[in-house]
Amino acid sequence: MHLFTAACVALLAATLPAQAETLKKRYTFDYNPATRAASEARAKSKARKQFLADFLEAKFSRAIIESLAEEIDIALDPPDAFLTDFKITNTRFNDDETKIILTVEGDVNLPAMVSALVQNKVLSFGERPPRVMFLPSSRFDDPKAAKTLRALVYEQMRQAGLQSVAFEGVTEITSVQIKQSPNGLRVLAKQALQYGADYLIYVDPETDNRPASIGGYICDANFIYTVMRPNDNRILGEGVITSRGSANSAMVAFGKALDEAAPILMTRAVGQLYQSIFADSDVIYDQKQLRNNIALTVYGKTSPQQTQAIIKALQAQNAYVTLGVGGVGDRMTVETTLELLDLYNFFNNQTFEAGGMKFKAPVVSYGENTLEVEIVPPNGQPRKARATNPPPRRPRPSDTGASTRPKGIVCNLKPSLRAPAFVQ
Numbered sequence: 001m002h003l004f005t006a007a008c009v010a011l012l013a014a015t016l017p018a019q020a021e022t023l024k025k026r027y028t029f030d031y032n033p034a035t036r037a038a039s040e041a042r043a044k045s046k047a048r049k050q051f052l053a054d055f056l057e058a059k060f061s062r063a064i065i066e067s068l069a070e071e072i073d074i075a076l077d078p079p080d081a082f083l084t085d086f087k088i089t090n091t092r093f094n095d096d097e098t099k100i101i102l103t104v105e106g107d108v109n110l111p112a113m114v115s116a117l118v119q120n121k122v123l124s125f126g127e128r129p130p131r132v133m134f135l136p137s138s139r140f141d142d143p144k145a146a147k148t149l150r151a152l153v154y155e156q157m158r159q160a161g162l163q164s165v166a167f168e169g170v171t172e173i174t175s176v177q178i179k180q181s182p183n184g185l186r187v188l189a190k191q192a193l194q195y196g197a198d199y200l201i202y203v204d205p206e207t208d209n210r211p212a213s214i215g216g217y218i219c220d221a222n223f224i225y226t227v228m229r230p231n232d233n234r235i236l237g238e239g240v241i242t243s244r245g246s247a248n249s250a251m252v253a254f255g256k257a258l259d260e261a262a263p264i265l266m267t268r269a270v271g272q273l274y275q276s277i278f279a280d281s282d283v284i285y286d287q288k289q290l291r292n293n294i295a296l297t298v299y300g301k302t303s304p305q306q307t308q309a310i311i312k313a314l315q316a317q318n319a320y321v322t323l324g325v326g327g328v329g330d331r332m333t334v335e336t337t338l339e340l341l342d343l344y345n346f347f348n349n350q351t352f353e354a355g356g357m358k359f360k361a362p363v364v365s366y367g368e369n370t371l372e373v374e375i376v377p378p379n380g381q382p383r384k385a386r387a388t389n390p391p392p393r394r395p396r397p398s399d400t401g402a403s404t405r406p407k408g409i410v411c412n413l414k415p416s417l418r419a420p421a422f423v424q
């Protein structure tokens with residue numbers, strides 16, 4: 001069975017993504033006038049399920065939807081949990097009243113839907129899951145409260161198979177006012193990138209903790225959360241959770257308010273995180289793709305920007321690139337589904353650009369798992385002799401006869417969106 005791929009069309013807006021997405025549809029179902037009420041109720045129930053299925057079909061390829069129909073149906077049952085403001089705007093019948101025609105409109109809660117697919121193991125985040133940092137504001141007066149909230153977030157991410165990044169080493173933790181300043185996002189992003197985080201969940205509390213007239217304390221709290229991709233300083237989701245707690249001390253009252261807000265925060269913030277990763281990923285079946293490790297050496301480099309241009313071009317081919325050290329030329333390891341022959345053709349045919357200047361990188365040598373290229377001007381020739389005979393294409397392993405039915409959907413984060421290994 002071939003590996004089906006589908007580009008995610010859950011595109012995020014330049015600012016904040018909406019919590020729900022509106023859809024309008026018209027459906028026709030069988031109708032029995034003898035059992036009018038029951039027939040109409042059955043049609044309305046089918047309309048809800050079909051409405052959700054149509055929305056999913058816009059997010060995944062039809063091949064994925066059809067192959068995993070039962071798993072998806074179980075994960076998204078009942079559909080009303082993911083439909084908000086669903087309504088039937090028009091009802092009519094055909095001439096002999098054997099069909100009922102419903103025009104419906106509703107909002108689909110995509111973060112909640114993606115979260116349910118993750119929790120039910122229908123959707124996962126690949127062999128290299130994104131790294132996520134939870135970062136509390138300095139306005140968490142009680143460090144234990146921040147760690148408690150982090151533990152809840154990390155447990156959710158652990159169950160989803162995501163990698164967690166601890167925050168204890170962070171020394172500069174900003175408040176929401178700094179985050180909204182011109183350099184605020186950059187400060188937050190820098191902190192996350194220092195630890196190699198692909199995503200950041202930032203939580204900042206605003207509290208009104210005051211003595212109660214009957215004794216003790218009342219704490220009214222707003223927990224402002226932000227889901228961010230630090231690689232490009234982009235906010236992917238944001239919201240406010242309001243709660244209240246009361247106790248004999250101000251600290252315990254704040255803890256009660258946090259306890260009330262935490263489950264809602266988990267649902268919204270983590271759901272938006274899942275949605276963001278989903279939108280930033282290539283979606284495939286969970287069938288294994290063969291990957292090759294190629295040792296690449298780049299000769300003739302005149303600037304670091306040229307190496308970065310080559311790395312970005314490889315990442316655009318969904319390759320994972322790790323820089324090496326030592327020896328002559330820039331050395332890197334390229335992990336890719338492409339064969340050596342594909343990389344050979346890629347470098348010989350590709351024109352790169354760095355610093356406003358174009359260049360080529362033809363292949364000058366190759367081995368079983370090695371490839372050497374040399375940077376030259378667009379019409380130039382390498383100092384080393386070019387490799388003129390392409391490597392042979394390796395035969396594919398024979399089918400073992402095992403079942404090829406997919407078990408789930410995998411979101412592979414696009415390499416170009418991952419946090420860089422080193423931050424200057």
